[in-house]
Amino acid sequence: MTNYSNNIVKPKVWHILGTSIAKNATSAEAMIQAGLDFEVMKRPNLHILPSGNNIISDNSFYTFRTDTEAILGDKIGKDYEVIQNTEAFSFFDSIVGGNGGIRYETAGALGYGETIFITAKLPDYIKVGRNDLIDQYLFLTSTHDGLGSITIAFTPVRIWCSNTLNAALNNCSNCIKIRHTASAAEKLKSAHKMLGISDQLSIELEAIFNRWARVRITDPQVKRLIQLAMIPNKETYEKLKTGKDEELSSHYNNMVSSVFDYAMTADSQQESSVKGTLFGTYNAVTGYYQNVRNYRDDESKFKSIMYGTGQDRAQTAFNLCTEFAKNGGSALMLN
Known part of the structure; x- marks a missing residue:
């Protein structure tokens, strides 16, 4: 068993690739501070034929940065509309600047800039037990490769160990998506809608996590829930279902053991609201991917x-914990 009690908690995942933003900055200022104030353009793809003739496509396009000329996407449809970085997030200024305590915290990019992101920290906390606090963030991302939308997601982060606890409830998604062809009015409306959704999620998650912190779970049940949460494919599912544990892959077994060891020994798992509780089991899965x-x-x-x-496994763990809170150990049985 690996002992994680002396492990250093790793930083929030967006701090790894992002730049910290000055207090009270607008989204445009944040883009400049993070080096994201570049322009993106869309051009038709050129087909070079063996005959030497060049044909300019009328339905296939690529996008590129004008400063570095890095190609960001080369399979872009004709209906795709480039939305510049500052434009993509400027609609969010209206709720960040108009709500005391909300502020941009980090901004950054993936790859050559095909995906950019910015985080906004909300002023309130989700409180579990007496002193376990969870920060609340809105995570915004936009893409230039033609594969995604502008997305705003509500993302809680447990302060003690920086675990992202982003999970969707059955009756409420934790994110909304805005098409790259969307109008400014639609984007503004969506931003305010997300703020309302985050308020609802905050209230519901606080109630759920506090209930889970009162639900006791045995070590064998923790191990089983982790096994189910970490199932990678149908083959593994069938082996667990039929009790053929000896045929499970060593990679899968090692991964389950690592999550279980973290659940049992990590410093962040020793709090009264966590140790031996359903909330602690959920944190073990999210903590594994973070730390x-x-x-x-x-x-x-x-x-x-x-x-x-990581997010998919966290969502599966969230769903399993929800069922365990309702039905106890029977929720861990495969039919």
């Missing part, structure tokens, strides 16, 4: 935790 798992690079870690495998 334990090894990644190819920082960008891979960012993608995994914010909208990749």
